[in-house]
Amino acid sequence: MINAALNQVARLGASSLVFVEALGRLAVLFARLVLRLPAVLRRPGLIGSQIHFLGNHSLAIILVSGLFVGLVLGLQGYYTLRRYGSEEALGLLVALSLLRELGPVVAALLFAGRAGTSLTAEIGLMKAGEQLSALEAMAVDPITRILGPRFVGGLAAMPLLAALFSAVGVMGGWFVAVVLIGVDAGAFWSQMSSGVEFWDDLMNGVIKSIVFGLIVTLVALYMGYECRPTPDGVARATTLTVVAGSLAVLGFDFVLTALMFGSL
Amino acid sequence: MESSPRDLLVQFEGMGFAYGSRAIIDDLTLEVQRGEVLAIMGGSGVGKTTLLKLIAGLIAPQQGGVRVFGEPLSPDNKKELFATRRRMGLLFQFGALFTDLSCFENVAFPLREHARLPESMLRDIVLLKLECVGLRGAAHLMPSEISGGMARRVALARAIALDPELLLYDEPFAGLDPISLGVTARLIRRLNDSLGASSIIVTHDVAESFEIADRVAVLAPSPAGARLVALGTPQSLSDSQDPYVRQFLEGREDGPVAFHYPASSVEEAFA
Numbered sequence: 001m002i003n004a005a006l007n008q009v010a011r012l013g014a015s016s017l018v019f020v021e022a023l024g025r026l027a028v029l030f031a032r033l034v035l036r037l038p039a040v041l042r043r044p045g046l047i048g049s050q051i052h053f054l055g056n057h058s059l060a061i062i063l064v065s066g067l068f069v070g071l072v073l074g075l076q077g078y079y080t081l082r083r084y085g086s087e088e089a090l091g092l093l094v095a096l097s098l099l100r101e102l103g104p105v106v107a108a109l110l111f112a113g114r115a116g117t118s119l120t121a122e123i124g125l126m127k128a129g130e131q132l133s134a135l136e137a138m139a140v141d142p143i144t145r146i147l148g149p150r151f152v153g154g155l156a157a158m159p160l161l162a163a164l165f166s167a168v169g170v171m172g173g174w175f176v177a178v179v180l181i182g183v184d185a186g187a188f189w190s191q192m193s194s195g196v197e198f199w200d201d202l203m204n205g206v207i208k209s210i211v212f213g214l215i216v217t218l219v220a221l222y223m224g225y226e227c228r229p230t231p232d233g234v235a236r237a238t239t240l241t242v243v244a245g246s247l248a249v250l251g252f253d254f255v256l257t258a259l260m261f262g263s264l
Numbered sequence: 265m266e267s268s269p270r271d272l273l274v275q276f277e278g279m280g281f282a283y284g285s286r287a288i289i290d291d292l293t294l295e296v297q298r299g300e301v302l303a304i305m306g307g308s309g310v311g312k313t314t315l316l317k318l319i320a321g322l323i324a325p326q327q328g329g330v331r332v333f334g335e336p337l338s339p340d341n342k343k344e345l346f347a348t349r350r351r352m353g354l355l356f357q358f359g360a361l362f363t364d365l366s367c368f369e370n371v372a373f374p375l376r377e378h379a380r381l382p383e384s385m386l387r388d389i390v391l392l393k394l395e396c397v398g399l400r401g402a403a404h405l406m407p408s409e410i411s412g413g414m415a416r417r418v419a420l421a422r423a424i425a426l427d428p429e430l431l432l433y434d435e436p437f438a439g440l441d442p443i444s445l446g447v448t449a450r451l452i453r454r455l456n457d458s459l460g461a462s463s464i465i466v467t468h469d470v471a472e473s474f475e476i477a478d479r480v481a482v483l484a485p486s487p488a489g490a491r492l493v494a495l496g497t498p499q500s501l502s503d504s505q506d507p508y509v510r511q512f513l514e515g516r517e518d519g520p521v522a523f524h525y526p527a528s529s530v531e532e533a534f535a
Contacts, residue, residue, distance in 0.1 A: 138422075139347070
């Protein structure tokens with residue numbers, strides 16, 4: 001009985017150790033990526049193709065999701081605001097929700113599912129096919145040549161995707177409010193433009209999206225680079241990218257929100 | 265063959281290697297001379313591939329040392345290690361081609377990374393290397409569109425793209441049909457002689473390697489890690505009376521390597 005309980009404790013300890021070790025390896029990979037940044041930036045062509053690959057392939061899902069989130073925000077916001085007779089504030093509500101929160105967060109979650117998984121699977125399969133070892137044997141550093149451009153590409157693509165998400169979302173909110181419900185268009189836009197602050201709202205959202213882009217891309221690369229080079233291992237790593245990446249985004253979102261808007 | 269120190273491309277000096285607590289190679293002393301084709305043979309899992317990784321500096325030995333091109337390998341000095349690796353070509357068991365690049369781009373890859381060449385010269389070199397392996401016509405194909413034997417030849421063209429002085433082959437004959445097998449074997453010999461390089465082949469294919477190798481080294485498993493049990497010309501090995509060598513060359517079922525994996529006695533297990 002006591003033994004069983006102790007075993008549980010031991011197992012808990014063991015899994016915490018595994019987790020802490022993984023965090024350490026993640027930090028080491030991050031440090032190595034940062035150290036090789038100058039060498040990576042010397043090959044803008046490789047980075048460009050990664051921005052194109054990661055950004056372009058996520059574009060459709062980001063735009064469609066942004067539009068629907070905006071539509072729903074318009075409907076739900078109208079329901080609440082009408083009680084207080086302030087339907088004109090709908091534009092402000094939609095814009096603030098998207099810029100501060102939903103744009104960066106939802107775009108990052110979608111980015112993890114769409115681009116993160118493909119990064120993990122690609123790197124994992126390269127490892128399984130000995131392509132990373134082949135690079136090493138050819139005196140080419142896989143971190144500089146393969147991981148680096150993807151890291152910078154993800155970092156650059158994420159804020160752009162979040163911005164597009166928010167922009168399309170605002171259009172969705174406008175469509176519901178102005179076209180469907182009949183809220184005054186002038187009030188909708190003027191409330192928005194006077195209520196949204198450049199630094200407090202817009203730039204904080206941009207900072208969030210940069211941080212999330214870093215987290216998702218780093219986690220995806222780490223999972224691929226450290227996975228067991230078997231079909232089973234790559235499958236597990238791909239799943240973990242979505243799970244760990246999404247949880248990390250949500251956790252960091254809370255911390256960042258508390259830091260940015262906590263004093264309000 | 266004359267052997268002044270500068271003609272020794274690879275030297276293992278009393279080298280031992282272990283993965284964690286599992287001993288792989290025990291006290292190996294072996295030299296590879298310029299111009300020769302050396303076949304390293306032994307059963308599966310005896311640590312042959314590990315030897316290649318040690319030469320390429322992908323892993324480091326715990327005891328003794330490895331000298332490549334007369335210089336000791338220093339795994340901590342990445343710059344020096346990469347400079348050494350640029351002078352060798354490593355062929356992986358299944359080719360390890362980059363699946364997102366065409367055959368042409370695969371062969372061009374090391375040239376693009378390490379040499380600043382005008383595009384026209386690069387094209388000539390790549391096509392020349394592909395011609396060496398008989399696959400100039402397949403330059404535009406993707407790795408998924410060619411057979412396993414062809415993929416290995418493209419990988420070979422990639423390995424010789426920078427005219428290496430030392431060529432390392434990991435199981436170049438595994439899983440090939442008889443025609444590809446003969447083609448690959450003669451290709452290895454011909455490339456070695458035309459490049460003036462040394463080649464180390466890790467394999468367990470007796471007939472092909474005896475045909476093309478100058479010397480053959482046989483590794484046998486032991487509890488302390490694999491040991492070198494025989495080294496010599498194919499002829500001298502054929503005459504060897506060492507029981508492990510005999511069992512290996514003749515493919516006998518029982519000998520120093522038992523047919524049965526160690527287990528409890530049959531009577532006990534089926535009682």
